[in-house]
Amino acid sequence: MILLPLILVALSSVKASTALPSRVLVQSPVLLENIAVRATSELLLTSFSSPTLFTFDPKTRNGTLNPAHTFPNATAITGIAEYRPGVFALAASITNTTTFRMSAVVIWSVDFNSRSPAVRKLCALPGTEGANAITALPGHPDTVLLADSVAGGVWQINTRTGSAHLAILDPSMKPGAPAPALGINGLHIRDAAPTTLYFSNSQLGTLGRANLRVEGGNVTAAGAAETLANVQSPNTVQNPDDFALDRQGRVWMTVHPGAVTLLSPPVTSGQNWTQLTAVGDSEGSDAALIQPTSAAFGRGSAREEHTLYVVTGAGQIVAVNTK
Numbered sequence: 001m002i003l004l005p006l007i008l009v010a011l012s013s014v015k016a017s018t019a020l021p022s023r024v025l026v027q028s029p030v031l032l033e034n035i036a037v038r039a040t041s042e043l044l045l046t047s048f049s050s051p052t053l054f055t056f057d058p059k060t061r062n063g064t065l066n067p068a069h070t071f072p073n074a075t076a077i078t079g080i081a082e083y084r085p086g087v088f089a090l091a092a093s094i095t096n097t098t099t100f101r102m103s104a105v106v107i108w109s110v111d112f113n114s115r116s117p118a119v120r121k122l123c124a125l126p127g128t129e130g131a132n133a134i135t136a137l138p139g140h141p142d143t144v145l146l147a148d149s150v151a152g153g154v155w156q157i158n159t160r161t162g163s164a165h166l167a168i169l170d171p172s173m174k175p176g177a178p179a180p181a182l183g184i185n186g187l188h189i190r191d192a193a194p195t196t197l198y199f200s201n202s203q204l205g206t207l208g209r210a211n212l213r214v215e216g217g218n219v220t221a222a223g224a225a226e227t228l229a230n231v232q233s234p235n236t237v238q239n240p241d242d243f244a245l246d247r248q249g250r251v252w253m254t255v256h257p258g259a260v261t262l263l264s265p266p267v268t269s270g271q272n273w274t275q276l277t278a279v280g281d282s283e284g285s286d287a288a289l290i291q292p293t294s295a296a297f298g299r300g301s302a303r304e305e306h307t308l309y310v311v312t313g314a315g316q317i318v319a320v321n322t323k
């Protein structure tokens with residue numbers, strides 16, 4: 001376990017500026033929702049207010065978002081994740097931006113291995129109102145998992161056949177309040193034994209964990225999910241959104257209105273997870289991080305791998321040096 005840099009400031013102290021060095025790469029008019037990173041270092045970006053998937057090269061100065069594909073019968077794209085090398089699954093929908101409720105949810109596959117992205121419809125999820133983040137299941141390229149923020153559970157989608165079913169339902173994934181509250185929001189897998197699903201719950205303000213059982217291609221939860229931490233500050237109501245897991249098992253959580261909170265697992269079991277504000281502040285007073293929605297580590301070089309890319313609901317792409 002690597003010691004935290006001393007510049008990180010404890011959650012309880014009030015902070016006006018960024019603790020880790022960070023830089024706004026782009027201020028786009030597109031409100032950003034989710035991020036995935038290609039092996040080429042290129043960022044893939046989705047928006048709650050646009051049916052277009054964008055790409056962005058973080059190595060160009062003053063770069064712009066480039067439209068890669070626009071999906072039909074949709075107003076929003078939420079989750080996106082790579083499930084085979086160069087191939088990504090994403091969730092498009094018609095989303096009411098007041099209630100956050102969705103209709104016409106469709107899961108698409110986008111293959112970047114050819115010159116122009118090859119798009120294929122995987123399945124429709126009629127009746128689903130809360131399609132949020134997507135994660136791949138390591139070692140199972142025929143499976144992606146989708147967080148359902150309204151049902152309070154996780155869909156399993158077969159990327160080969162397009163069959164889908166609600167594989168996990170857990171009270172700790174439910175919103176716990178009526179619309180527009182969202183329950184499970186981000187979800188990511190820690191590829192260790194046992195395979196572990198980490199997830200955030202926006203309305204409950206929690207980080208949770210569930211061990212998964214994968215049998216004959218079917219995913220189930222091995223027991224009830226566990227709540228690991230309340231992502232809250234003493235003085236403001238904060239809502240965790242999506243997050244990135246690092247190699248040390250730490251969680252870099254985007255927290256509305258304006259922080260990235262670093263949650264570290266306890267060294268001794270039975271102790272609590274520690275929480276530190278890594279970027280921004282709990283009051284949302286940092287103009288360089290407004291309504292952060294998702295985060296992902298760069299790829300393609302050692303420098304990229306310690307860069308955390310954070311996207312925001314204000315259209316910012318922020319590069320954070322976590323080294």
Ligand SMILES: *[C@@H]1O[C@H](CO)[C@@H](O)[C@H](O)[C@H]1NC(C)=O
Pocket residue numbers: 061062
């Ligand atoms: C980027 O844009 C800013 C503001 O327009 C400008 O001052 C700067 O010179 C540009 N940098 C490069 C490398 O083009």
Ligand SMILES: *[C@@H]1O[C@H](CO)[C@@H](O)[C@H](O)[C@H]1NC(C)=O
Pocket residue numbers: 096097098099
């Ligand atoms: C969003 O939902 C609200 C509340 O149900 C409704 O009043 C509004 O018309 C909806 N907006 C759209 C664009 O459908």
Ligand SMILES: *[C@@H]1O[C@H](CO)[C@@H](O)[C@H](O)[C@H]1NC(C)=O
Pocket residue numbers: 073103104105
């Ligand atoms: C768009 O989605 C709605 C709701 O699922 C559906 O009724 C309609 O047929 C779709 N339209 C097209 C052009 O696919």
Ligand SMILES: *[C@@H]1O[C@H](CO)[C@@H](O)[C@H](O)[C@H]1NC(C)=O
Pocket residue numbers: 215216217218
């Ligand atoms: C997987 O789930 C499907 C649908 O629920 C079921 O028909 C099938 O028997 C399951 N397979 C295994 C190995 O449990």
Ligand SMILES: *[C@@H]1O[C@H](CO)[C@@H](O)[C@H](O)[C@H]1NC(C)=O
Pocket residue numbers: 270271272
């Ligand atoms: C962990 O956090 C809870 C809730 O804040 C607190 O009640 C408990 O005492 C803490 N446990 C330890 C070991 O610090």
